[in-house]
Structure formats: structure tokens, C-alpha cells
Amino acid sequence: xxxxxxxxxxxxxxxxxxxxxxxxxxxxxxxxxxxxxxxxxxxxxxxxxxxxxxxxxxxxxxxxxxxxxxxxxxxxxxxxxxxxxxxxxxxxxxxxxxxxxxxxxxxxxxxxxxxxxxxxxxxxxxxxxxxxxxxxxxxxxxxxxxxxxxxxxxxxxxxxxxxxxxxxxxxxxxxxxxxxxxxxxxxxxxxxxxxxxxxxxxxxxxxxxxxxxxxxxxxxxxxxxxxxxxxxxxxxxxxxxxxxxxxxxxxxxxxxxxxxxxxxxxxxxxxxxxxxxxxxxxxxxxxxxxxxxxxxxxxxxxxxxxxxxxxxxxxxxxxxxxxxxxxxxxxxxxxxxxxxxxxxxxxxxxxxxxxxxxxxxxxxxxxxxxxxxxxxxxxxxxxxxxxxxxxxxxxxxxxxxxxxxxxxxxxxxxxxxxxxxxxxxxxxxxxxxxxxxxxxxxxxxxxxxxxxxxxxxxxxxxxxxxxxxxxxxxxxxxxxxxxxxxxxxxxxxxxxxxxxx
Ligand code: NAI
Ligand code: MG
Numbered sequence: 001x002x003x004x005x006x007x008x009x010x011x012x013x014x015x016x017x018x019x020x021x022x023x024x025x026x027x028x029x030x031x032x033x034x035x036x037x038x039x040x041x042x043x044x045x046x047x048x049x050x051x052x053x054x055x056x057x058x059x060x061x062x063x064x065x066x067x068x069x070x071x072x073x074x075x076x077x078x079x080x081x082x083x084x085x086x087x088x089x090x091x092x093x094x095x096x097x098x099x100x101x102x103x104x105x106x107x108x109x110x111x112x113x114x115x116x117x118x119x120x121x122x123x124x125x126x127x128x129x130x131x132x133x134x135x136x137x138x139x140x141x142x143x144x145x146x147x148x149x150x151x152x153x154x155x156x157x158x159x160x161x162x163x164x165x166x167x168x169x170x171x172x173x174x175x176x177x178x179x180x181x182x183x184x185x186x187x188x189x190x191x192x193x194x195x196x197x198x199x200x201x202x203x204x205x206x207x208x209x210x211x212x213x214x215x216x217x218x219x220x221x222x223x224x225x226x227x228x229x230x231x232x233x234x235x236x237x238x239x240x241x242x243x244x245x246x247x248x249x250x251x252x253x254x255x256x257x258x259x260x261x262x263x264x265x266x267x268x269x270x271x272x273x274x275x276x277x278x279x280x281x282x283x284x285x286x287x288x289x290x291x292x293x294x295x296x297x298x299x300x301x302x303x304x305x306x307x308x309x310x311x312x313x314x315x316x317x318x319x320x321x322x323x324x325x326x327x328x329x330x331x332x333x334x335x336x337x338x339x340x341x342x343x344x345x346x347x348x349x350x351x352x353x354x355x356x357x358x359x360x361x362x363x364x365x366x367x368x369x370x371x372x373x374x375x376x377x378x379x380x381x382x383x384x385x386x387x388x389x390x391x392x393x394x395x396x397x398x399x400x401x402x403x404x405x406x407x408x409x410x411x412x413x414x415x416x417x418x419x420x421x422x423x424x425x426x427x428x429x430x431x432x433x434x435x436x437x438x439x440x441x442x443x444x445x446x447x448x449x450x451x452x453x454x455x456x457x458x459x460x461x462x463x464x465x466x467x468x469x470x471x472x473x474x475x476x477x478x479x480x481x482x483x484x485x486x487x488x489x490x491x492x493x494x495x496x497x498x499x500x501x
Contacts, residue, residue, distance in 0.1 A: 027221025
């Protein structure tokens with residue numbers, strides 16, 4: 001198959017999408033119990049891309065039973081930490097061996113430019129597994145001196161052990177399909193958990209290919225299960241399942257709330273990585289050209305389909321016009337087109353639903369009195385393309401300022417008084433990320449200290465590293481992804497207390 005743009009696809013990718021995809025349960029590739037399948041679409045064309053098994057509650061039951069058995073009685077629990085680490089490292093290596101293939105699959109399914117899938121999504125996924133592989137052997141407890149007052153003279157030996165939390169349900173979104181799978185699986189595997197992963201219905205392909213590599217790497221059956229299907233059926237069943245010890249979710253804040261309710265039945269542990277409306281603040285004493293380039297990429301990277309997108313651009317009044325002009329100029333130079341075309345800077349949004357949602361937000365901004373300096377419209381009538389858009393003349397209570405748009409739409413907001421800036425930047429139900437552009441080191445750190453956000457970038461934006469924890473304050477979530485903090489999501493601490501005399 002060659003794409004519309006004439007790019008010759010890897011034959012493995014062509015074959016992978018041509019055959020209906022089964023799901024990965026207990027080390028086997030199986031059809032949905034119901035026999036049903038669903039279509040995924042190529043967002044660049046709106047045409048059917050692949051057919052995938054439509055898992056539902058019955059398939060979740062099968063997968064959870066497999067994960068439960070693998071956790072309770074399988075070889076995974078008795079493997080040494082080093083053996084576990086080696087398997088995780090091998091998975092990272094296998095992903096790297098298949099970079100080109102994964103990148104094409106991701107671009108076909110999600111729409112993002114191939115240059116980005118190749119340079120960012122796939123290598124970051126490989127790196128995440130390698131980073132987490134090292135943690136498998138480093139999950140240590142501590143020894144604790146006791147001074148129990150009601151047993152005078154007794155001596156105790158007390159220590160803590162970090163044990164895997166058990167069977168984990170992981171529900172991930174479509175904006176970075178492979179990378180989100182890696183962020184979730186990596187720490188859970190390092191901790192020794194077993195997993196049922198449910199990828200987003202819009203983009204299930206790279207998780208299924210990853211399942212093949214998990215098999216090839218030699219993970220025991222049932223350690224990782226991949227069930228494809230819809231959120232309201234498969235996802236909901238996983239979040240509510242009584243044999244699941246923990247659920248980890250990335251997606252909308254609305255569904256995050258449903259996950260919390262679903263988890264209440266057996267009080268499973270919950271971590272959530274939800275929406276954002278991140279402030280990106282440009283001070284007059286910044287390196288303005290760098291700040292302009294940084295502000296444009298903070299919102300337009302991945303078509304704004306990033307939970308941490310710098311969607312509220314606060315600019316000090318004296319440089320406001322210059323920054324708006326610079327960001328608008330950058331926006332108008334972005335080449336929007338199919339992700340497989342090597343000259344494309346920005347691909348389509350992931351789905352028709354997202355296209356309508358993002359265009360709906362732009363329309364609401366306009367009818368509330370905002371103005372688009374550039375952009376504001378859909379591109380063409382085939383595929384889900386939207387123009388990179390810069391809005392001005394907003395007020396802080398507008399929907400486009402308060403709600404997550406999740407598209408290439410930034411609102412530029414002037415501020416006069418740096419002392420009021422922090423309160424406006426923090427005026428959001430979200431608290432995922434923030435950016436600060438200034439050459440005044442003291443100001444940078446003083447503002448960073450006051451922003452209620454899980455990540456603050458200074459003179460940079462969208463910098464991710466497997467070692468750097470990521471997650472939200474307020475309604476942006478519970479817990480952290482990546483870094484050593486991520487391991488805390490997947491371990492329980494056991495205190496062992498022995499009387500020795
Ligand atoms: P969503 O939250 O509905 O979907 C994310 C995942 O949750 C998918 O795997 C989906 O199948 C699953 N899901 C949906 N309903 C579920 C339920 N009742 N129980 C269990 N799992 C369920 O997000 P959607 O509808 O794709 O996008 C809507 C908005 O969510 C976007 O416009 C954006 O604002 C936000 N979003 C945020 C993301 C982030 O990275 N924080 C990622 C994707 C979406
Ligand atoms: Mg949804």
C-alpha cells in the first residue's frame with residue numbers, strides 16, 4: 001500500500017492493517033467473545049483503516065482472570081527482579097528495532113506527522129522501558145528503629161518491603177498511543193504487577209503490535225493483556241472489575257470522575273492523568289524570539305492534542321503585539337497535511353468527534369467576542385484538519401479560556417501587572433503544566449514556586465524525560481507518571497515487625 005502522498009509503507013505495516021486484529025489475552029491472540037469487530041479510521045482521509053476485535057465485559061473478565069492467575073500463581077512473581085528488568089529492557093530494544101514500523105502505524109492511526117512519531121513517540125517509548133527496567137532491581141524498603149512504649153525491654157527488628165499492588169487495569173487515550181502504553185506498562189512491570197491494558201478505540205493498533213513484541217520478548221502469559229474495545233463497555237468493565245487491584249487512567253476529566261466511581265466498589269487504587277489548561281507566561285525580559293518559537297510549539301505540537309498544551313498564553317503588555325504577531329506568523333507557516341507526507345508539519349485531528357469539538361470551541365470563542373488573528377477554520381472537507389489558530393480579545397471567564405480545547409488553538413492574553421499574573425494563571429480547575437519565559441533567574445523560580453502545576457518549564461516547553469515525574473495538581477489528576485514517583489502508583493508498602501528479644 002502506498003499512501004495518498006505516495007510514501008511507500010513498510011510491508012509489515014501494510015499487512016498488519018490489512019488483516020482483522022485480534023486481542024492479546026493470556027499469551028494468545030483471540031477474537032472478542034461476542035465475535036464483534038469495529039473499524040478504526042485514517043484521520044487524514046476519514047476512510048476505514050483497520051478492523052479490530054470489539055472486546056467488552058466478557059473479554060475483560062477473561063483478561064482479568066489471566067492477569068490474576070499470572071500474578072497469584074504464575075512464574076512472574078517468583079522471577080528475580082533482575083530477570084524482570086531484563087525483559088523490560090528487551091522490550092525497549094525491540095521497540096527500537098521496529099521504530100520505522102511503529103512510526104508508520106502510529107501516523108496512520110493517529111494522524112500525527114511521521115517525522116514526529118519517528119523522532120518523539122517511538123524513541124520515547126523505548127527509552128521509558130529502559131529507564132523503568134533499571135527500577136526493577138531498586139525498589140527497596142527500609143529498616144525502622146522502634147520504641148514501643150508499652151513493651152518495655154522488648155527488641156524488635158522492623159523493616160518495610162515494597163510489593164507489587166497486584167492486577168492493574170490501564171486505560172489510555174489516543175494522543176500518544178504507543179507512548180501512553182509505555183508510560184503505563186513500564187512502571188507496572190518494573191514493580192511486578194500484571195496488567196490489562198485497554199487502548200483508545202480511535203488508536204488501538206500500536207498497542208496490539210506492542211503486544212506482539214511483549215510476546216516475543218518472553219513475558220510469561222497473562223502478565224500483559226491487551227483488550228481493544230470502547231470506553232463505555234470494555235473500559236467501564238475494567239474500571240469496575242472486583243479482581244482488579246488498581247486502575248490507572250489517562251483521558252478526559254469527565255471520564256476520570258466515572259473511573260473514581262467505578263473503582264469505589266472494591267476500593268481499588270486509582271491514578272488519573274487528566275486534562276489541562278496550562279498557562280504559558282512570557283515576560284518582557286525574556287529572549288522574545290525564543291519565547292515566540294516556544295509559545296508556538298507549546299500549543300501546536302501534536303496539534304494541541306496534549307494534556308499539557310500551553311493553551312493560555314499570557315504575555316506582558318509591552319511585548320504583546322510582537323508576540324502575537326510572531327506566534328501568528330509561526331501558525332500561518334505551519335504546513336497542514338497528511339502525516340505521511342514528509343513536508344507536513346501538522347496532521348489531522350484524531351477523529352471527526354475531535355474535529356467537531358475543536359471547531360465548536362473556536363465558534364464559541366468567536367460568539368463570545370474573541371477574534372482569530374490567524375486560523376479559526378477547518379481545512380478542506382476530507383480528513384479532520386483544522387487551521388492552527390491564535391485567539392485574542394478574550395476574557396478570563398470565556399469557555400475558550402476555562403475549558404480544555406485539545407486542539408491547535410491558543411488564546412493570547414495580555415497582562416499588565418506581574419503581581420496579578422500568578423492569580424490569573426492559577427485561575428483554572430486544572431493544574432497540569434505551566435511555562436515561564438524570562439531571563440531573570442530569580443523571577444523565574446519565584447513564579448515557578450507560586451504556580452499550582454505539576455510541571456513548570458522555564459525557557460522551554462514540552463520537555464519530557466522518563467526520569468522526570470509528570471502529573472497534575474487539582475482536577476488534572478492523581479499521582480505521577482514517569483520518574484521514580486511512578487513506581488509508587490504500583491507498589492504497596494508492607495511493614496514487617498519481628499520481636500527478636
Ligand atoms: P475519553 O476520556 O473518553 O477517552 C480516554 C480513554 O478512556 C479511552 O481509552 C476510552 O475508551 C476510555 N473511556 C471512555 N469512557 C470510559 C468509561 N466510561 N469507563 C472507562 N473508560 C472509558 O476521552 P475522549 O472522549 O477520547 O476525548 C475527549 C476529551 O478528553 C478531549 O477533547 C480532551 O479534552 C480530553 N483528553 C485528554 C487526554 C489527556 O491526555 N489528558 C487524552 C485524551 C482526551
Ligand atoms: Mg469520551
